[in-house]
Amino acid sequence: MTSNRTARTGTASTGTSGTRAAGTRAARARIAAAFADAGVSGWLHARDLDTGADIALGADTLVSTASVHKLCLLVTLFREAAAGRIDLTRQLDIPAAGRTAGQTGLAAMLDAARLSLRDLAYLTAAVSDNAAADVLWDEVGLDAVNRTMAELGLTRTVAVHGFRDLIAALADDTGTDSPVDPAVVARLRVLDPTFTNRSTAREMTALLAALWSGEACPGEPGTALRRLLGLQVWPHRLAAGFPFDDVRVHGKTGTLPTLRHEVGVVEYPDGGRYALAVFTRAAATSITLPAADAAIGTAARLAVDALRVIANQV
Template sequence: MTAAIEGAFREAGVVGWLHAVDLDTGRELGVRQDETVVLASVFKVPLLVAFFRRAAAGGLDPVEQVTLPPGVRVAGPTGTSVLLDEVRMSLRDLACLMITVSDNTAADAVLDRVGLDHVNRALADLGLTRTRVTGSAADLHASLMADAGVADPADLWGRLTDPGMTGRLTALDPARSSRGTPRELTGLLAAIWRDEAAPPAECAQMRRMLGLQIWPHRLAAGFPYDDVLVSGKTGTLLTLRNEIGVVEYPDGGRYALAVFTRARSTAATHPRADAAIGTAARLAVQELRGWAS
């Protein structure tokens, strides 16, 4: 089956990394599952865990109201990042937006309250020693602009074809950006689904938010069935397209997945890469379910 998964990646013009695990039996399947990959917006899942752990410990009030002044926005195409006027909502609702629509401004507001040290401490406490968050969405955006030598994000795509440009971007280097391994990220999902990442009530809230993610074009595309629930979080950054999530079948089967891809093409839109994530996930889950039968 790994050969078929590699074939799906190759046909889409991407290099891929994958880990899949049956949450109840521990059976697993992987492709380069222990190599380090760039998280991109997947960093918002460790942040979500740290947020709810701090809330459960009394370190913050999840319904505390936060005001986002007009004009103070982190670059991004969704949620509060595209709004022009003052926004006021709870930390918990900001956390929901950062997961369901990958809102960068919401994520950074939550990170400001949680603290980067607490995010990485939560990962360490869960035994995820190779997963680390190095900064905010704003930090990521600033590094891209600085490394590419541009002031306008619209100019960045035009520079990607410059010789050696992608190799100069800190954000695309797992040694210098927020990072993890596919195996550790399915481990993080497993902790959420098993009520081990935080107390049960907080884990239930995390599962709810991940289940409300709106993007259907990656993991969910591999499971187009009304009775199969796909919960997840995407990550997109230039040539990188990722998603981690959990697929739940009506017979009780539960499978954590982490799929990361890097495209050779620098095109802003790459539907074949998106589809390959769903295809690879479907092949992996079919294999795990076949072993159980």
């Protein structure tokens, strides 16, 4: 998938390079201030998909990905479809009993269902349905997801378990105690990237770049997956930074106690395309922290604004 922007070539002058470096430093400072104002630690990587220019803030820090790892699952599913090994239209019977817990999609429904793999993928992408995701995990396999990431050069992006096991670990560590008790949060293994599914902000934007270029999922399956990511319903994180009718936001969120993440691609009407990964951890343990959610959109917008300035200086 290529941009409509006209590529610019040439060698930048020393003065221009210095100006760009100063602009990048200023952008990083503003992003760090936005995270601090929201009471979160933040890790960010933003890359212009056409020029390769980037903005990084702790981008190589290993983090617990939570539901952001569903993107790795979906890329694997659609990559397998592109290779002819999976039929996305195949229907599965999904009983009501034994589903992975969650608050959306099949996880919250009460009756048996029959859905295709591609419709399960829609629920996984659009509403982050844990039950739908685990049906796909069972179909694709953990090893296949990790193999796909390795094939794409993402050596630090590792799946350890599906969501039923992640939720079970969370329940074991919480017990009957309050999930917002700081002492309880401090003992949650799912917040430790050495225990659970993990990646870095830089590797997540690399995955998005591979998806948007067609490398990860060639042909129609890649187009279909990009469409699904554009159907995500949550407007309070990445999309909050781009409240414009002519800017398209494709994303995948991830949430665990104190963790609020989103990765995605923002497309501007002039053809500009920017891959973004923003991971945050809040100091407060409250379940509802609107400022922390909004900081993801704010940081992403600051990064994209800086990348657009850089593009005009080339």
